[in-house]
Amino acid sequence: MNIIIIEDEKPAARLLQRKLEKLNINVEVMLHSVEESINWFSTNIHPDLIFLDIQLSDGLSFEIFEKINIKSAVIFTTAYDEYALQAFKLNSIDYLLKPIDEEELQVAVSKFKERLPKKETIQLDIDQIKKMFANPTETHFKKRFTIKLGQQLKMINIEDVECFYSENKGTYLHTFENRNYLLDNTLEQLEAELDPKDFYRVSRKFIIPMKSIKEIQMHSNSRLKVVLPSYKEDDVIVSREKVTDFKTWLG
Known part of the structure; x- marks a missing residue:
């Protein structure tokens, strides 16, 4: 199982990597920006699973999907609240709310492993998700x-x-x-x-x-x-x- 982490805060990326290692899961690559991710996906075989932060240092991670046809399963990691996370539920996307709980991480990985033998793919409605995050209201x-x-x-x-x-x-x-x-x-x-x-x-x-x-x-x-x-x-x-x-x- 090939896994990569896309997270702009390197300490957060390393912390997630350590939590995954406790589950006997090795992380192949860690990327830290939209531009770096686009370049990497353009020249490498896509992994089985991506742990993807929403807000990267140079923009929203959704921009990666606009440039590259991602063929990997995605688990979003985010600090957004439950209201905004309706976007994920509507699109059947797994997500982990920061700070990431180890038990919730294990459940998310288990769900992915259940889909892996069936090679199920998730169709991401990026436009719909972007609308949920483009103009977050102050009430959040x-x-x-x-x-x-x-x-x-x-x-x-x-x-x-x-x-x-x-x-x-x-x-x-x-x-x-x-x-x-x-x-x-x-x-x-x-x-x-x-x-x-x-x-x-x-x-x-x-x-x-x-x-x-x-x-x-x-x-x-x-x-x-x-x-x-x-x-x-x-x-x-x-x-x-x-x-x-x-x-x-x-x-």
Whole structure:
């Protein structure tokens, strides 16, 4: 069984590769962009299965299908919410919601293996799927957080968030008023709920909104340090593997 991963974030690609190796599945190739994928498919035998991220560094992965007649089965990996995933259900496409759960990964692979002897192919309605993702509405993303404070509930609007961070196995929301609030969400869950145009996960510990960036400084080992208006408890460091993508996000 030949498998490739197409994922623009190399750490995420390696993590998926390790999870597949636990299932005794070897990944043949890892690709990281639309252009690289088109070039590869143009000159290589198509694999049995592709794990395909939706949003790549140079565009939506659907552009690959517009250039190349892909003959492989596809399991999409995505951080989009359930509403957008209706596109996959309508087209009988397997998908895995990020962060990828190992049990769900095993189920998806098992479904593929069941089809493999029959050599069943999935006809992708790319135009229909693109419509679902071309103009995602703001209602898909988190607008506010409800925080429990004793016997009361406090509403915090997304515009008031200076950053999210993890500490001692907890996840916290930090506001521009220099207040910290404990959340039930993990950073991985938040990453899928926040608008990627406005929020970026700079490291394992921090997610920051673009509007809270006060200053960006050069840091050791080719990393960057982000200075926020009020959060001073720890340095906000952009990990080295994310620097290029972070700069792209900044535009």
